[in-house]
Amino acid sequence: MIKNIQSLALGILFAGVLASCSNNSNKNESSDSTSTTNTTTTTMKTGIQQKDWGEYDGKKVYLYTLTNKNGVQVSISNYGGTITSFIAPDNKGNKSSIVLGFDNLKGYLAHPPYFGATVGRYGNRIANGKFTLDGKTYTLAKNNGKNALHGGLKGFDKVVWDAAPLNENTPSVTINYLSKDGEEGYPGNLKVSITFSLSDDNGLKIEYNAETDKATPVNLTNHSYFNLTGDVSNTILNETLMIDADKYTPVDTTLIPTGELKPVKGTPFDFTTPHKIGERIDQVPGKPVGYDHNFVLNKKGASFEKAAEVTDSLSGRKLEVYTTQPGIQFYTGNFLDGSIKTDDGKPINQHTALCLETQHFPDSPNQPAFPSTILKPGEKYHTETMYKVSVQ
Numbered sequence: 001m002i003k004n005i006q007s008l009a010l011g012i013l014f015a016g017v018l019a020s021c022s023n024n025s026n027k028n029e030s031s032d033s034t035s036t037t038n039t040t041t042t043t044m045k046t047g048i049q050q051k052d053w054g055e056y057d058g059k060k061v062y063l064y065t066l067t068n069k070n071g072v073q074v075s076i077s078n079y080g081g082t083i084t085s086f087i088a089p090d091n092k093g094n095k096s097s098i099v100l101g102f103d104n105l106k107g108y109l110a111h112p113p114y115f116g117a118t119v120g121r122y123g124n125r126i127a128n129g130k131f132t133l134d135g136k137t138y139t140l141a142k143n144n145g146k147n148a149l150h151g152g153l154k155g156f157d158k159v160v161w162d163a164a165p166l167n168e169n170t171p172s173v174t175i176n177y178l179s180k181d182g183e184e185g186y187p188g189n190l191k192v193s194i195t196f197s198l199s200d201d202n203g204l205k206i207e208y209n210a211e212t213d214k215a216t217p218v219n220l221t222n223h224s225y226f227n228l229t230g231d232v233s234n235t236i237l238n239e240t241l242m243i244d245a246d247k248y249t250p251v252d253t254t255l256i257p258t259g260e261l262k263p264v265k266g267t268p269f270d271f272t273t274p275h276k277i278g279e280r281i282d283q284v285p286g287k288p289v290g291y292d293h294n295f296v297l298n299k300k301g302a303s304f305e306k307a308a309e310v311t312d313s314l315s316g317r318k319l320e321v322y323t324t325q326p327g328i329q330f331y332t333g334n335f336l337d338g339s340i341k342t343d344d345g346k347p348i349n350q351h352t353a354l355c356l357e358t359q360h361f362p363d364s365p366n367q368p369a370f371p372s373t374i375l376k377p378g379e380k381y382h383t384e385t386m387y388k389v390s391v392q
Contacts, residue, residue, distance in 0.1 A: 048171040053077055054105040059160040061105055066171040066198040071095070072389070074198050079108060080157040081118030081175050081194055083224050088202065088389045091316025096230030098317065098389065100353050103343060112340055114223035117157035118194060119150040121179055121186050122373070123221040124294070124329060124362035127256045131365035133187070133215055133374065140185035145254055150223070152184030156192070157223070172197035181214065188214030190375075203322075203388035210381035217365045218375045220383065221325075225333060225353035228312035228319060232342055232352040236332065237278025239354070242309045243271040243330060245295035249361055253286065257363050257370075261296055269293065274311070277332060277354065290334035290351060294327045294361050304384055308356050311392065322386040323358035326371050331355040358385040 046069050053063040061079045073087040084101035100115045102108055108115070126149075129142040141152035150157065161175035172195055179190040193209045208220040227236055248269045249257040264270040268280035269291075277291075284291055299305040307328050308321040321328065332354050338347035364370040375381050 046171070047167045048165050048173065050165060053079070056105065056109065056160055061160060062163060064163065064165055064173045066173070066196070066204075068171070068198050068200045068202065070200065070202060072198065072202045074196070074204050075101075076173055076175075076196050077105070077108070078161045078163040078175055079105060080116075080159065081161055081177075081222075082108060082157070083116035083196075083204075083222065086204065086224070086387075086389070088317065089391060090230065091391050094230075098226055098228050098230055098319070100225040100227070100232070100348065111158070113335060114150060114157055116224045117150075117222070118175075118220065119223050119357075120156040120192065120218070120220045121151050121184070121190060122148070122217050122219045122365075123150055123223075123357060123359050124219065125149050125254075125256055126217075127254075127363045127366050129185070131217065133217075133365065136187075138185055138187060147254055147256060148185075154184065156220075161194075170197045170199050186216055188212040188216040188377075190216060190218065192220070194220070201388065202390060203386045205384065205386040208381065208383045208385075210375060211379075212375050213377055215374055215376045217373045218381050219360045219364070219373045220381075221329075221357045221359045222385070223355060223357060224387070225355055226310065226319060227353045228310060228317040229315050232346055232348050234314065235278070235349075235351045236354045237276065237281065237351055238313070239277055240274045240311045240313075241271050241277050241330070241354075242274045243295050243328065244298050244305075244307055245328070246272060246298055247296040249294045249296065249327075251286075251293060251362075255286075255292055255362075257294065257361060257367060259367050259369060264295075269295070271295075271308075271330075274309075278351070281332065281351075288334040288350065290332040292329070292331045292334055294329050294359070296361075297323075297326055297328060299326070302383075304386075307358065310354070310356070316392045318390050318392050320386075320388045320390075321356050321358065322384075322388065324382075324384045325358040325360065327359050327361050329355065329357040329359055329362075331357070356387075358383070 053061045075085045085097040086099045129140040129148040140148040161177045164174045174195040195207045247261045268283040302324045310319045360373045361370045364373040
């Protein structure tokens, strides 16, 4: 998928001009191709490489490829802080990308449903696009029916970030963005810094940091869509999932939490022991059919612990998710409808990819019983998540 990438001199920093752009950037149709099927035979040198990836809103866009000693590769663009590919071998040694991603910037400018994107300032939904903080009511951009979703009309997934590639102990890239006071309705100037690093045990670690000059909700996550077979001709319904969560947050018809923390035992939401994803999916209420729910992780506090595990018998791949966050959103690609196609023309249909988005709970600014997502001046926001791939 990634060829002819020019080597990056160590220590060079790529700075971009921080500015907002209009909400009218969605000029392309969503028929651009994407793929989890492309294999790679290119031998890449361990470290980090970079190539020009176009321009958006007058800013340079780059693609950074992290490669570890095993030849596992992760590519990240400073457009949207987007993971465009995660290339890893299967049990036969064949390499393919296990995430949905485009080969070019044009595909992302058509605004697909957050493929690989960094989402913020608030990942997931806020009811009615409103919340009250310190006695003041804030009205957000509504982009999911009557609700605000993943930061609004132009969230963090649709901006060009500054980038600083590194190659010290592990290949990594840090992206930075200043979300200005009032952007998408949120208060405070929020400085965000995110570091992606790829270890030699095939773990992609994402560290999120933020500071603000005014109290504001913050809930940052990554929205990669995984298909461990590496081929979207295969659904994810035969993949096996474990989530270390005894409770989940039920939702209303608009996918806003009711406020209840409900036990998973005896329900199709019980993944405390491994189950095939498709085993009970038809029992999940709501339309379209599928999971799109936050799970309350059993971990205590902000310790870095294993939260979930997905295995695929066809490829032998296993994906483990570790996090410091209290929740994880399990989404089965319910709204994928075949309108987006792979590089070789295959439609990406419903239930052909899954997301495991580590997070604080949806609608927390309106749910006082949920863990707080309010960041105040003088405080430092810091969370960590790792997606680790291996072969069984």
